[in-house]
Amino acid sequence: MTQVLFIFIPMLAAVFIPFLFKSIKNVHTGWFVLLVPASLVIVYSTYIADVARGQVFTGSLEWIPSLGINFVSYLDGLSLLFSLLITGIGSLVVLYSIFYLDKKKEQLHNFYIYLLLFMCAMLGVVQSDHLISLYFFWELTSISSFLLIGYWYNRDKSRFGALKSMMITVGGGLFMLGGFLLLGIMGDTFSIRELIAQAPQLASHDYFIWALLLVLLGAFTKSAQFPFYIWLPDAMEAPTPVSAYLHSATMVKAGIYLVARFTPIFALSEVWIWLVAGIGLLTLCWGSFFAVKQTDLKGILAFSTVSQLGLIMSLLGASAITFHVDDVSNSIFRFAAFAAVFHLINHATFKGSLFMIAGIVDHETGTRDIRKLGGLMSIMPLSFTVAAIGSFSMAGLPPFNGFLSKEMFLTAMLAIKEFELFNFNTWGILFPVLAFMASVFTFVYSFYFVCHTFIKKRNEKYADTVHEAPIGMLVSPILLASFVILIFFIPNVIGDLFVKPAMLAFQPFYASAAAIDIHVSAWHGFTPELYLTLGIVGLGALLFSTLKKWQPLYQLWPQKFTLNHAYDMMMIGLDTGMNQVSRSYMRDSMRQYLLYMFTAISVIVITTLFVTDAFSFSFEGTAPIRLYEIILIIVLVIGVVTTLIAKSRLTAIIGLGSVGYTVALFFVIFNAPDLALTQLVIETISVALFLLAFYHLPKLTKINERMRFQVNRAVVSLAVGAMVTLVALSAQSQKLFPSISKYYEETVATLAGGGNIVNVILVDYRGFDTLFEIAVLSIAGIGIFAMIKLRLTRKGNGHENK
Amino acid sequence: MKTNDMIIQFTAKIVFFIIFFFAIHIFLAGHYTPGGGFVGGLLASSAIVLLVLAFDIKTVRTVIPVNYTTLIGIGLLLALATAAFPMFKGDPFFTHYFDYFTLPLIGKTSLHTAMLFDTGVFLVVVGVTMTIIQTIGEDE
Numbered sequence: 001m002t003q004v005l006f007i008f009i010p011m012l013a014a015v016f017i018p019f020l021f022k023s024i025k026n027v028h029t030g031w032f033v034l035l036v037p038a039s040l041v042i043v044y045s046t047y048i049a050d051v052a053r054g055q056v057f058t059g060s061l062e063w064i065p066s067l068g069i070n071f072v073s074y075l076d077g078l079s080l081l082f083s084l085l086i087t088g089i090g091s092l093v094v095l096y097s098i099f100y101l102d103k104k105k106e107q108l109h110n111f112y113i114y115l116l117l118f119m120c121a122m123l124g125v126v127q128s129d130h131l132i133s134l135y136f137f138w139e140l141t142s143i144s145s146f147l148l149i150g151y152w153y154n155r156d157k158s159r160f161g162a163l164k165s166m167m168i169t170v171g172g173g174l175f176m177l178g179g180f181l182l183l184g185i186m187g188d189t190f191s192i193r194e195l196i197a198q199a200p201q202l203a204s205h206d207y208f209i210w211a212l213l214l215v216l217l218g219a220f221t222k223s224a225q226f227p228f229y230i231w232l233p234d235a236m237e238a239p240t241p242v243s244a245y246l247h248s249a250t251m252v253k254a255g256i257y258l259v260a261r262f263t264p265i266f267a268l269s270e271v272w273i274w275l276v277a278g279i280g281l282l283t284l285c286w287g288s289f290f291a292v293k294q295t296d297l298k299g300i301l302a303f304s305t306v307s308q309l310g311l312i313m314s315l316l317g318a319s320a321i322t323f324h325v326d327d328v329s330n331s332i333f334r335f336a337a338f339a340a341v342f343h344l345i346n347h348a349t350f351k352g353s354l355f356m357i358a359g360i361v362d363h364e365t366g367t368r369d370i371r372k373l374g375g376l377m378s379i380m381p382l383s384f385t386v387a388a389i390g391s392f393s394m395a396g397l398p399p400f401n402g403f404l405s406k407e408m409f410l411t412a413m414l415a416i417k418e419f420e421l422f423n424f425n426t427w428g429i430l431f432p433v434l435a436f437m438a439s440v441f442t443f444v445y446s447f448y449f450v451c452h453t454f455i456k457k458r459n460e461k462y463a464d465t466v467h468e469a470p471i472g473m474l475v476s477p478i479l480l481a482s483f484v485i486l487i488f489f490i491p492n493v494i495g496d497l498f499v500k501p502a503m504l505a506f507q508p509f510y511a512s513a514a515a516i517d518i519h520v521s522a523w524h525g526f527t528p529e530l531y532l533t534l535g536i537v538g539l540g541a542l543l544f545s546t547l548k549k550w551q552p553l554y555q556l557w558p559q560k561f562t563l564n565h566a567y568d569m570m571m572i573g574l575d576t577g578m579n580q581v582s583r584s585y586m587r588d589s590m591r592q593y594l595l596y597m598f599t600a601i602s603v604i605v606i607t608t609l610f611v612t613d614a615f616s617f618s619f620e621g622t623a624p625i626r627l628y629e630i631i632l633i634i635v636l637v638i639g640v641v642t643t644l645i646a647k648s649r650l651t652a653i654i655g656l657g658s659v660g661y662t663v664a665l666f667f668v669i670f671n672a673p674d675l676a677l678t679q680l681v682i683e684t685i686s687v688a689l690f691l692l693a694f695y696h697l698p699k700l701t702k703i704n705e706r707m708r709f710q711v712n713r714a715v716v717s718l719a720v721g722a723m724v725t726l727v728a729l730s731a732q733s734q735k736l737f738p739s740i741s742k743y744y745e746e747t748v749a750t751l752a753g754g755g756n757i758v759n760v761i762l763v764d765y766r767g768f769d770t771l772f773e774i775a776v777l778s779i780a781g782i783g784i785f786a787m788i789k790l791r792l793t794r795k796g797n798g799h800e801n802k
Numbered sequence: 803m804k805t806n807d808m809i810i811q812f813t814a815k816i817v818f819f820i821i822f823f824f825a826i827h828i829f830l831a832g833h834y835t836p837g838g839g840f841v842g843g844l845l846a847s848s849a850i851v852l853l854v855l856a857f858d859i860k861t862v863r864t865v866i867p868v869n870y871t872t873l874i875g876i877g878l879l880l881a882l883a884t885a886a887f888p889m890f891k892g893d894p895f896f897t898h899y900f901d902y903f904t905l906p907l908i909g910k911t912s913l914h915t916a917m918l919f920d921t922g923v924f925l926v927v928v929g930v931t932m933t934i935i936q937t938i939g940e941d942e
Contacts, residue, residue, distance in 0.1 A: 673836035681844040753900035753914055755834035763916040767896050771881055774926040778874045781930035788937045
């Protein structure tokens with residue numbers, strides 16, 4: 001219970017932010033906000049030791065118990081690691097934002113409410129054990145990140161980026177919901193732990209592959225995998241603290257978390273392994289390749305985030321192979337799982353610090369364009385140091401933590417080609433090759449980022465105007481950078497405390513975290529990985545020194561064939577396409593709509609009659625046809641035909657009148673005196689009203705003209721006529737029950753005290769209908785009265801308020 | 803040329819009463835023979851329409867000083883009250899009561915609460931028909 005409430009603490013705290021912002025003007029609101037993640041870090045730190053020993057903590061809060069939907073907080077190694085990342089980096093980001101955002105110019109209450117909402121949503125995502133509440137928090141992250149990206153809502157690009165990320169992540173989220181529901185149907189439970197327990201049965205289920213694909217689609221859109229990464233570079237319009245927090249450390253890792261969490265369920269399928277590892281590797285290459293093209297500091301970092309996420313994703317894919325090998329504890333793929341979690345931590349540290357440095361550079365120089373920057377090293381030495389540490393770690397150089405995880409990554413990729421199952425021994429060779437290429441480009445863009453900003457020839461005017469950032473702004477990046485170095489020297493402490501417990505969550509082969517025999521060492525001998533790293537450094541350095549010569553090659557790729565262009569075209573196409581579709585049938589013509597309706601009705605009814613084989617005509621028990629009836633029918637038909645082909649409207653009105661009187665005569669010969677009386681009077685009145693309308697037709701366009709003949713209308717009206725006739729005949733021939741009118745006949749005198757059955761039915765047996773029929777009449781009368789009397793436009797004052 | 807409507811006006815005065823009494827007859831007889839509130843109402847209003855045709859709207863309005871929209875309201879209220887009354891006695895909505903009474907002048911006859919409901923219908927029909935004809939007739 002309290003464990004669940006911890007998730008909601010940021011949301012509850014968000015309620016008080018506007019009051020603090022409005023009432024306490026001279027203290028930056030961020031200081032109050034800082035308390036929330038900082039205290040949560042302390043709370044979650046208390047779990048570390050127990051979780052590392054293999055303990056798990058659960059708490060639950062009932063939400064909709066009748067549907068079995070509850071908030072369940074499940075803290076094992078994986079969710080604890082994520083919770084600590086979220087709250088820890090959250091604290092640093094809040095601290096950074098205090099100095100980054102001006103308390104007078106910015107709408108801080110909006111910013112911090114969105115940020116706290118996001119923090120709550122992320123904690124919910126990583127701790128939820130219930131699929132529905134997981135989805136709830138998942139969408140909350142999409143919405144709050146939409147709000148954060150569009151924080152400067154008066155900029156066009158912010159709104160565009162916010163909308164784009166919203167469309168893609170929410171779209172993926174909806175697919176994921178579909179996957180969750182399929183999982184719920186298959187396993188008859190929404191609890192992830194219970195689903196994992198019955199993983200082998202699920203794998204043989206028909207829906208399994210669909211659930212797998214849909215869940216993956218959700219994870220890939222959120223984690224900016226190929227080809228859904230396109231929202232991430234556009235999300236860089238957000239304030240830099242947001243980019244550092246959401247788009248490097250937390251939200252984009254929600255997809256990673258999801259993949260890791262569901263690995264025990266889906267890893268039994270080779271589709272999962274191939275997709276996760278393959279798409280991850282493709283994203284890794286693609287992102288690192290295009291990062292060198294960018295000229296915007298945050299653009300480079302966005303693409304590098306995409307590529308690093310691809311790296312983690314491919315490692316998770318490789319780790320799923322452990323479900324198919326015999327001797328897990330000695331299998332080389334256990335390194336993949338370790339490396340995935342380890343790199344996740346490392347990436348959060350160095351990418352967070354790099355984003356913050358990019359923000360500092362932007363803040364101090366006023367530009368993020370790498371072509372205008374340069375030579376800031378001597379002006380901003382601290383920022384440069386942090387940037388260099390982060391970049392070298394990203395490039396995978398010692399003595400930084402990126403080196404360790406990159407070595408393990410290469411180990412895992414080299415191992416894949418040895419794998420026997422699922423064609424990996426033929427196609428698996430691609431994995432190390434692509435991983436090598438991607439690492440070379442990672443090296444290039446890391447140096448590109450740091451050298452072109454800080455080392456290249458200085459822009460002269462910066463010497464006077466630019467100075468080192470305030471110390472408060474530097475605290476967070478420096479802390480993160482010190483982690484980068486610290487982790488390099490104590491990797492096994494991190495490994496024992498965080499990585500191994502987290503591994504247990506998706507590698508459930510070990511009795512405890514301590515049983516995982518992985519020891520990270522900076523020097524691991526002359527192994528193939530080391531030679532690969534040397535190759536990466538050599539080739540990377542060569543490519544970087546010749547960057548000026550080949551970077552223009554990127555411009556050769558035509559804009560038409562980019563994914564962004566495809567997305568734009570899709571949105572425009574959907575917009576105009578939908579418009580065209582609706583314009584093609586919404587013609588604003590009543591005749592068109594009537595045509596649609598009558599066509600639809602007759603087609604539906606006649607096909608239903610055919611399909612259900614409802615035709616059966618029997619003329620048993622029908623009354624004999626008398627001479628009167630034949631005469632009346634002839635008169636009726638003449639009246640109808642006259643109305644249809646009449647040249648003048650007057651003739652049509654009189655024809656209609658004759659039809660009405662003939663109907664009254666039908667009532668007479670079929671023994672319905674009440675109906676006949678009413679029909680006669682009503683027909684007279686309506687013909688008089690028709691004549692009135694005829695008399696007032698405007699003179700200008702009054703041309704006597706026969707109704708034009710149109711084939712489609714003729715066909716439709718014939719179809720409707722045929723339909724009604726067929727239905728009437730079939731219904732008449734298949735009377736299943738006798739009429740209830742016998743009852744009325746018997747009881748009209750005894751129960752109702754009357755003699756005229758029709759009237760007694762109207763006022764007594766079914767007086768209810770009559771009550772509302774007279775109400776209808778009244779409404780019609782008052783409506784006519786109002787329409788004629790209430791003519792505001794005619795009096796010259798078109799608006800009633802004038 | 804000045805028209806002279808003497809014959810139609812004279813005839814209308816007599817025929818009006820014939821139609822009107824026929825309307826009342828049809829209305830009252832509705833429970834046993836063809837007729838009822840609806841037809842009765844229509845016939846009664848057609849009697850008034852005859853007067854409108856023979857004279858003019860203003861004259862008819864002074865002769866029969868009835869606000870027809872109010873008539874609609876009264877009719878609806880009467881119908882609803884008749885239907886709702888049984889609920890105060892604990893019977894379902896729309897329960898009708900009837901019995902035989904000996905009345906002065908007429909003698910033994912049956913009285914039925916359905917008649918009250920039918921009176922509501924009659925008034926509404928007269929009100930609606932006359933409202934429509936009057937508003938359209940007066941429209942410029």
